[in-house]
Amino acid sequence: MFAAYAARIDRDQPLNGLELGERPEPGPRPGWTTVNVKAASLNHHDLWSLRGVGLGEEALPMILGCDAAGTDEDGNEVVVHSVIGQSGHGVGPDEPRSILTERYQGTFAERVAVPTWNVLPKPKGLSFEEAACLPTAWLTAYRMLFTNAGVRPGQSVLVQGAGGGVATAAIVLGAAAGLRVFATSRDAAKRERAVELGAEGAFEPGVRLPQRVDAVIETVGAATWSHSVKSLKPGGTLVISGATSGPNPKAAELNRVFFLELKIVGSTMGTKDELADLLSFCAATGVRPVIDSVLPLDRAREGFEKMSDGDVFGKIVLTV
Numbered sequence: 001m002f003a004a005y006a007a008r009i010d011r012d013q014p015l016n017g018l019e020l021g022e023r024p025e026p027g028p029r030p031g032w033t034t035v036n037v038k039a040a041s042l043n044h045h046d047l048w049s050l051r052g053v054g055l056g057e058e059a060l061p062m063i064l065g066c067d068a069a070g071t072d073e074d075g076n077e078v079v080v081h082s083v084i085g086q087s088g089h090g091v092g093p094d095e096p097r098s099i100l101t102e103r104y105q106g107t108f109a110e111r112v113a114v115p116t117w118n119v120l121p122k123p124k125g126l127s128f129e130e131a132a133c134l135p136t137a138w139l140t141a142y143r144m145l146f147t148n149a150g151v152r153p154g155q156s157v158l159v160q161g162a163g164g165g166v167a168t169a170a171i172v173l174g175a176a177a178g179l180r181v182f183a184t185s186r187d188a189a190k191r192e193r194a195v196e197l198g199a200e201g202a203f204e205p206g207v208r209l210p211q212r213v214d215a216v217i218e219t220v221g222a223a224t225w226s227h228s229v230k231s232l233k234p235g236g237t238l239v240i241s242g243a244t245s246g247p248n249p250k251a252a253e254l255n256r257v258f259f260l261e262l263k264i265v266g267s268t269m270g271t272k273d274e275l276a277d278l279l280s281f282c283a284a285t286g287v288r289p290v291i292d293s294v295l296p297l298d299r300a301r302e303g304f305e306k307m308s309d310g311d312v313f314g315k316i317v318l319t320v
Contacts, residue, residue: 001022001023001024001025001109001110001111002020002021002022002023002109002110002297002298003020003021003022003023003063003108003109003110003297004018004019004020004063004064004065004108004109004297004300004301004318005018005019005020005021005023005061005062005063005064005108005109006018006019006049006050006055006060006061006062006064006101007019007060007061008060009050009051009052009055009056009057009060010050010051011051011052014047014050014051014308015050015301015304015305015308017050018050018064018300018301018304019061020297020298020300020301023061023063023105023109025111026105026111026112026113027113029090029113031089031090031115031116031117032090032113032114032115032116033072033073033113033114033115033116033119034072034073034111034112034113035068035070035071035072035078035080035111035112035113035114035119036070036071036072036110036111036320037068037069037070037107037109037110037111037112037320038068038069038070038071038128038132038319038320039068039069039070039127039128039129039131039132039294039317039318039319039320040065040067040068040069040107040108040132040297040317040318040320041067041132041133041136041137041165041315041316041317041318042065042303042304042307042315042316042317042318043066043067043136043137043165044164044165044242044244044307045066045099045101045136046064046065046066046101046108046304046307047304047307047308049062049064049101049102050064054098054099054101054102055101055102059103062101062105062106063101063105063106063107063108063109063112064101064106064108065100065101065106065107065108065109065112065318066082066099066100066101066106066107066135066136067080067082067107067132067133067134067135067136067137068080068082068107068112068132068135069122069126069128069129069131069132070128070320072119076121077121077122077124077128078119078120078121078122079119079120079121079122079131079132079134079135079275079279080100080107080112080114080118080119080120080135081114081118081119081120081135081272081275082099082100082107082114082118082135082136082269083097083098083099083118083269083270083271083272084097084098084099084100084103084104084114084115084118085097085098085103086271086272087117087272089115089116089117089118090114090115090116090117090118091115099136099269100112100114108297108300108318109297109320110297110320117272118272120272120275120276120279122279123279123280123282123283124283125282125283125286126279126282126283126288128319129291129294129317129319130282130288130289130291131279132317133165133289133291133314133315133317134275134278134279134282134289135275136165136269137164137165137166137168137169137315138165138166138169138173138278138289139269139270139274139275139278140166140169140241140267140268140269140270141166141167141169141170141173141217142169142173142270142274142277142278142281143267143269143270143271143274144166144170144217144239144241144267145157145170145173145174145177145179145215145217145239146177147267147270147274148237148239148265148267149214149215149217149237149239149265150215150237151174151179151214151215153177153178153179154178154179154180155179155180155214155215156179156180156181156182156211156213156214156215157170157174157179157180157181157182157213157214157215157216157217158182158183158184158209158213158215158216158217158228158231159171159174159181159182159183159184159194159199159216159217160183160184160205160216160217160218160219160220160224160227160228161184161185161219161220161224161244162183162184162185162190162191162193162194162199162202162313163185163187163190163193163194163310163312163313163314164219164244164312165312165314165315166217166219166241166242167183167217167219168194168197168290168313168314168315169289169290170217171183171194171197171198171199172197172198172287172289172290173281173287174198175197175198175199176198176281176285176287180200180213181198181199181200182199182200182201182202182203182209182210182213183195183199183201183202183203184202184203184204184205184206184207184224184227185202185204185205186204186205189313190202190313191203191204193313197290205220205223205224205227206224206227209231212231212232212233212236213231213232213233213236214232214233214236214237215232215236215237215238215239216228216229216231216232216236216237216238216239217239218238218239218240218241218242219240219241219242219243219244220242220243220244220245221240221242221243221244221245221246221247221249222243222245222246222247222248222249222250223245223246224245225249225251225252225253226249226250226251226253229253229256229257229262230253230256232260232262233260234260234261234262235260235261235262235263236260236262236263237262237263237264237265238262238263238264238265239265239266239267240264240265240266240267241266241267241268289314289315290313290314290315291314291315291316291317292306292312292313292314292315292316293306293312293316293317294316294317294318294319295316295317295318295319296318296319296320297318297319297320299318300318303316303318
């Protein structure tokens, strides 16, 4: 079957390790299901995998891709939950949690095998392309907002780095849930788009907001950390799920953290139940993922290059 896969690890030039070509079909395994992939979406996780983060040389070649929507062996339209080992279903109770492509072949292929427990029904109102955007970036944003930040309608949130998959999802989901959303971006066009998607205001990074916020959604890391901490109300919550600009901020703002009793919460992906809730939320409200572009799988390299350059707003989707 045709697939996009990591053939080599290159920490400095990750795309040098990306290959497109034939890979073996997934074999039968008790408790697992093979999904015929209709659409899959790109994540920064895929670029990090090519750099060797969470993926060792011994696991190569590895088909990339975490997210997918398609049909199961009975023709049902389904969405794949990409966290393997979370429940023990299909892998045994002692296997640690991992994301597809860390231990198991991924979704940038004609077919992917996952534990049957990891397959959810796709709502009829969502296209395959839309549904394929949800299991990683949008699920991460959903958990950050509603589980780990615990924000309620009417409260305020700052989303750093508008344009990225998680950040864009947080803007759309927050606005749909009745939050006052503020966003930042270095790019004027991305700031304008953030407002179109429901942000009350969008600003350059580091600019003082009209008000302090109840929560910050942080995926940028070092470049925005100080601004994130300074933007919180006393007792506010900073939820972080990534550090694309680096993990070591120059100023940790520890005095402000303890004096204002701020909470800093790490967040990774989400549960199957949260994904089911997110699918229901989209079906009930009409909220749809923001898609930057749709490419056929044989043009996957273009999608990787676009994401690596930062020239995206929303998700890049690959179709099979």
